[in-house]
Amino acid sequence: MIQAGMTGSAPDRGLPAGECAARCTRAQALMAAAGLDLILLTTEPEVRYFSGFLTPFWQSPTRPWFLLLPADGRPVAVVPRIGAVAMAATWVTDIRTWPSPRPQDEGISLLADTVRDLAGTTPMLGVSQGPESHLRLPLTDWNRLLAGLPGAVLRDATPILRQLRMVKSPAEIAKIAHVCDLVSEVFEGMPAWLRPGMSDIEVFRRFRIACLEAGADDVPYLVGGAGPGGYGDIISPPQGRPLAPGDVLVLDTGATFDGYFCDFDRNYALGPADDAARDGYRLLHAATEAGFAAARPGNTCADLFAAMQAVLGRADGDVGRMGHGLGMQLTEWPSHTADDETVLQPGMVITLEPSLDLAPGRMMVHEENLVIEAAGTRWLTRRAPAELPVID
Amino acid sequence: MIQAGMTGSAPDRGLPAGECAARCTRAQALMAAAGLDLILLTTEPEVRYFSGFLTPFWQSPTRPWFLLLPADGRPVAVVPRIGAVAMAATWVTDIRTWPSPRPQDEGISLLADTVRDLAGTTPMLGVSQGPESHLRLPLTDWNRLLAGLPGAVLRDATPILRQLRMVKSPAEIAKIAHVCDLVSEVFEGMPAWLRPGMSDIEVFRRFRIACLEAGADDVPYLVGGAGPGGYGDIISPPQGRPLAPGDVLVLDTGATFDGYFCDFDRNYALGPADDAARDGYRLLHAATEAGFAAARPGNTCADLFAAMQAVLGRADGDVGRMGHGLGMQLTEWPSHTADDETVLQPGMVITLEPSLDLAPGRMMVHEENLVIEAAGTRWLTRRAPAELPVID
Numbered sequence: 176m177i178q179a180g181m182t183g184s185a186p187d188r189g190l191p192a193g194e195c196a197a198r199c200t201r202a203q204a205l206m207a208a209a210g211l212d213l214i215l216l217t218t219e220p221e222v223r224y225f226s227g228f229l230t231p232f233w234q235s236p237t238r239p240w241f242l243l244l245p246a247d248g249r250p251v252a253v254v255p256r257i258g259a260v261a262m263a264a265t266w267v268t269d270i271r272t273w274p275s276p277r278p279q280d281e282g283i284s285l286l287a288d289t290v291r292d293l294a295g296t297t298p299m300l301g302v303s304q305g306p307e308s309h310l311r312l313p314l315t316d317w318n319r320l321l322a323g324l325p326g327a328v329l330r331d332a333t334p335i336l337r338q339l340r341m342v343k344s345p346a347e348i349a350k351i352a353h354v355c356d357l358v359s360e361v362f363e364g365m366p367a368w369l370r371p372g373m374s375d376i377e378v379f380r381r382f383r384i385a386c387l388e389a390g391a392d393d394v395p396y397l398v399g400g401a402g403p404g405g406y407g408d409i410i411s412p413p414q415g416r417p418l419a420p421g422d423v424l425v426l427d428t429g430a431t432f433d434g435y436f437c438d439f440d441r442n443y444a445l446g447p448a449d450d451a452a453r454d455g456y457r458l459l460h461a462a463t464e465a466g467f468a469a470a471r472p473g474n475t476c477a478d479l480f481a482a483m484q485a486v487l488g489r490a491d492g493d494v495g496r497m498g499h500g501l502g503m504q505l506t507e508w509p510s511h512t513a514d515d516e517t518v519l520q521p522g523m524v525i526t527l528e529p530s531l532d533l534a535p536g537r538m539m540v541h542e543e544n545l546v547i548e549a550a551g552t553r554w555l556t557r558r559a560p561a562e563l564p565v566i567d
Numbered sequence: 568m569i570q571a572g573m574t575g576s577a578p579d580r581g582l583p584a585g586e587c588a589a590r591c592t593r594a595q596a597l598m599a600a601a602g603l604d605l606i607l608l609t610t611e612p613e614v615r616y617f618s619g620f621l622t623p624f625w626q627s628p629t630r631p632w633f634l635l636l637p638a639d640g641r642p643v644a645v646v647p648r649i650g651a652v653a654m655a656a657t658w659v660t661d662i663r664t665w666p667s668p669r670p671q672d673e674g675i676s677l678l679a680d681t682v683r684d685l686a687g688t689t690p691m692l693g694v695s696q697g698p699e700s701h702l703r704l705p706l707t708d709w710n711r712l713l714a715g716l717p718g719a720v721l722r723d724a725t726p727i728l729r730q731l732r733m734v735k736s737p738a739e740i741a742k743i744a745h746v747c748d749l750v751s752e753v754f755e756g757m758p759a760w761l762r763p764g765m766s767d768i769e770v771f772r773r774f775r776i777a778c779l780e781a782g783a784d785d786v787p788y789l790v791g792g793a794g795p796g797g798y799g800d801i802i803s804p805p806q807g808r809p810l811a812p813g814d815v816l817v818l819d820t821g822a823t824f825d826g827y828f829c830d831f832d833r834n835y836a837l838g839p840a841d842d843a844a845r846d847g848y849r850l851l852h853a854a855t856e857a858g859f860a861a862a863r864p865g866n867t868c869a870d871l872f873a874a875m876q877a878v879l880g881r882a883d884g885d886v887g888r889m890g891h892g893l894g895m896q897l898t899e900w901p902s903h904t905a906d907d908e909t910v911l912q913p914g915m916v917i918t919l920e921p922s923l924d925l926a927p928g929r930m931m932v933h934e935e936n937l938v939i940e941a942a943g944t945r946w947l948t949r950r951a952p953a954e955l956p957v958i959d
Contacts, residue, residue, distance in 0.1 A: 188807060231788050232802040234821065235898040236699040237891065257886055260800040260928075275887045276902045278698040304706040306670035307628045314696040315723065331707065380779050387776050392768075392804075395787065396623050408652040410624040412784075415580060429626065494649055495667045499629065506627040510668045536652075 185390055186349040188433045194344060195227050195266050196249075203247055205335045206301065212294040214244040214301040214332045215286075217311040220503040221303065224340060225250045227265040229434045232258070238275045239312040241286050242267075245293045253286045283316050287323035297326035305333030307508055337508050341500055342522035348546050350435035351501065351524055352555045355544050357389040358430050359557035362441040369566050371420050371445045375401055375413035378424070386430045396429030396438070396505050401445075404452045405537030409440075409494070409530075420446035423563075425540060429505040436505050438526050439542040439556045444565045455533045456563035459541040462486040463559075466497065466511075466527040470545060470552045476515035483511070483529045494540065498528040501544060521549040577782055578741040580825045586736060587619050587658050588641075595639055597727045598693065604686040606693035606724045607678075608634040608642075609703040612895040613695065616732060617642045619657045621826045624650070630667045631704040633678050634659075637685045645678045675708050679715035689718035697725030699900055729900050733892055734914035740938050742827035743893065743916050744947045747936050749781040750822050751949035754833040761958050763812050763837045767793055767805035770816070778822045788821030788830070788897050793837075796844050797929030801832075801886070801922075812838035815955075817932060821897040828897050830918050831934040831948045836957045847925045848955035851933040854878040855951075858889065858903075858919040862937060862944045868907035875903075875921045886932065890920040893936060913941040 202225070206214065216222050219233040222242045233240070241253040252258075252267045255275035262270050271289055273282050290298060302310065310317055321327070343351070361382065368381060383394045399413065400406030401424040409427055418424060427440035444452060462483040469482035483497045500507035501524050509517035511527070519525075523546070530540040544555040594617070598606065608614050611625040614634045625632070633645040644650075644659050647667035654662050663681055665674050682690060694702065702709055713719070735743070753774065760773060775786045791805065792798030793816040801819055810816060819832035836844060854875040861874035875889045888907075892899035893916050901909035903919070911917075915938070922932040936947040 229804060230802045231790060231804065234788050234896070236701070236896060237898050237902065255887065258802060261803050264800075264803075276698075276904060277887075281698065302706065306668075306673065306705060308705045309628070309701065309703050310706055311701050313698060313700045313725075314694065314702055333705075376784075379784075383785070384776050384779050387772050387779075392771075393775070393787075393789075394785070396626050397785075398623060408656075410622045410650060411653050411656075412621060412623065495647065495669075504626070504628060506629050510629065512668060 185432065186346070186353050190227055191346050194346060195225060198339060199225055199244060199250060201339055202244060202335055205338070206244070206246060209330065209335065210299050211301040211330055211332070212246055212298040213290060214335070215290070216242040216244065216303070218303070218309065221336060223434065223503060226252065226262070226267050228262055228267070230261055239282055239316070241282065243289060243293055251289060251293060253282055253289050255282065281316055283319050284323065287320055290324055290327070298328070299330055300324070300327045301330045301332030301335065303333050303336060304331040305337070308333055340502065341508060342520055343502060343524050343546070344522070347435060347502060348522070348524060350433050351437060351544070352546070354391055354430050354432040354435060355437040355439070355555040356557065357391060358386055358428060358437050358439070361385040361389050363557065365441070365443065366564055366566055369424070369443060371418050371422070371566070374415055374417050375399065376415050378418070378426070379413045382426055382428070386428070390432070391430040392432055394428060394430045397426065399424065399426040401425070402537065404449050405533045405539055407536045407538065409538070409540055418445050423448065423452050423539065427540070427542060434503060436501060436503070437544055437556070438501050438505050439544050440540060441559055442539060442541070442563060444563050446565070446567065448563050448565055451533045452539070453563050455531050455539045457561070458487060459529050459531055459539060460559065460561055462529040463527050463541050463543055466529065467545060467552060467554070470519060470525070470527070470547060472519055472521055472547060472549065474519050476509045476511045476517045476519070477513055479527070480511045480513050480515070483527070487529060487531060494528065494530045496528070497530070498526040498542070500524065501526055519547050521547055523547045524555070577824065578738070578745050582619055583738055586738060587617060590731060591617055591636060591642060593731055594636060594727055597730070598638060601722065601727065602691050603693040603722055603724070604638055604690040605682060606636040606727070607682070608636065610695070610701065613728060615826065615895060618644065618654070618659050620654055620659070622653055631674055631708070633674065635681060635685055643681060643685060645674060645681050647674065673708055675711050676715065679712055682716055682719070689720070691722055692716070692719045693722045693724030693727065695725050695728060696723040700725055732894065733900060734912055735894060735916050735938070736914070739827060739894060740914070740916060742825050743829065743936070744938070746783055746822050746824040746827060747829040747831070747947040748949065749783060750778055750820060750829050750831070753777040753781050755949065757833070757835065758956055758958055761816070761835060763810050763814070763958070766807055766809050767791065768807050770810070770818070771805045774818060774820070778820070782824070783822040784824055786820060786822045789818065791816065791818040793817070794929065796841050797847070797925045797931055799928045799930065801930070801932055810837050815840065815844050815931065819932070819934060826895060828893060828895070829936055829948070830893050830897050831936050832932060833951055834931060834933070834955060836955050838957070838959065840955050840957055843925045844931070845955050847923050847931045849953070850879060851921050851923055851931060852951065852953055854921040855919050855933050855935055858921065859937060859944060859946070862911060862917070862919070862939055864911055864913055864939060864941065866911050868901045868903045868909045868911070869905055871919070872903045872905050872907070875919070879921060879923060886920065886922045888920070889922070890918040890934070892916065893918055911939050913939055915939045916947070
């Protein structure tokens, strides 16, 4: 069923037949090269990547969910019984369940048994251990699992998962492009309703509603800030403060379509902007252009960082990086920092996010999303205006 | 700044002065009794509980955030530099930062140094290890931290955190009550717009917009199902299927106000309902009443389970429990199961969630929210209609 947003037809939901299988096959080739017998997956994006399993039920911390990727064949799910029906709707056919909650054995003995079934008693077992990962189960249960698998040797699966997930398929890119486009339209419409005197809570509410009306499934991430000539912080929820003439407002959002995120922002001046805000905006716009020009296959994230840095002519603010990967999560590997040597490849979807300190406690951030393609790099967001928009 | 939703004035945002301090003091008394020198907190609700730090930025997996609760005094934050301004707006004054991302040392050496500063080289260090917990940092970094603290003895902090967080303050109850009331109003208004032929995607979208218009900050959790006479699954996102006459639809939502959740559902028949659906609905309504009657201080979660079970006269469906705690998370400890002996106390906010298998592949679930108070138990949701609502 196709849903039409204001910006046109949405791409199909779900993944093309064979996409999860192809992901598993690619992972299994890397596992063979690394000598891994099995990978244990415990987090939402990791489980979804190989199974297609999409549910917001992960917000409940009560139950762990496990997916095991063997050396060949389909992944095997070890999940609470409440998830059996939804998991059976994916391409996963071997689904093992336990009645949950059962804190005294929250799937751990079943998981250990399944590991032994699939890979014997001395498996080389890959789990995510590296940057940006975590294990979504209690430490006590993790220790119990290891005690139940005395012959297992742990290996870090992060490099395998990272290199696969960084490169998006056409279906993934279409979902991200769709949500980028519809949220761009919402941002473009903001000057028609944004006014001094509105509280930031009301601005956030209207923005969320506009995204939903435009066809976003959800707006899980929305932060912003507003202050005279700039803002001091870009990770806070609204404070209930009325927007005042002279404020610069930023909204930074991760809206979703079918489980994929956009992540970009827009700035607006409420009434006349001062020179520092206008000039800073132009500089950030130019830095973003420089980042786009450097976003070519073969260049590295450090090259992107250097290209933007060269325009800004100074260290960036307290954001710590000038963009990152994007997909099933609001932020994904890599990071555009001075020392991230990740090589850009066709299929990578990234943000460009230069920031600038305008004055102590006054910063400005721009952010756009793009995809690296063999034929050239393509904006997924509609480019921000070249000059700071002024709301009268 | 007070926001008015359609259901009346919202409670104040934030927490009363002294509430975080009181939480810390209570925790420190329990730490002293358990011999703990320090508790390390790594997840959003744990950090927020003691600091008041509220941001959706946790959705980015790049950076860990740490809060250390010492034996006395205020908690100490060890956070990425990007979070310093927002953390400084809380009551936390000792804020130590590192420039992040920095995968080669993502705050770990600073955290180890801070542990030593606060509790010496041989601390009894509490961390969440028990049911429903996880450590939000990479396993490699966790192992590095332990290697950097060779004299530390780990203890499970779960019992301390659980017993504190289960009992809500008046300010917390007011936030949950507010979002329960406004979402109740949205559910009551659904028959005015819900129609056969609408796709479930459109129903979800309209419901989210209605919650925002009514004053919810966000609707992070929304699942549902619809099928002839019942549904097969209650954890899935919408599928794009048009609602058909004879369907029973359920929507189950966790909307938020100021960082606190409701979690309840409502059922609707599209056109005439069959006897099994009508009778099942009445039975679940009666089971919920029995749960409410049993929800008194001194009774246990097992008593609640037994009271509902006695009405249903059979094992419940594949949900695995008949309700749970509720607060900063969609689901919190405890669980209403046959063997959860948690004693109900004034201030506990819980759900009642009986479920029934109507036929193979056809289930029904009811859910309401309530607060246990010394003067009597109080519904936070407006009670569902006694008979299955029929949409013509």
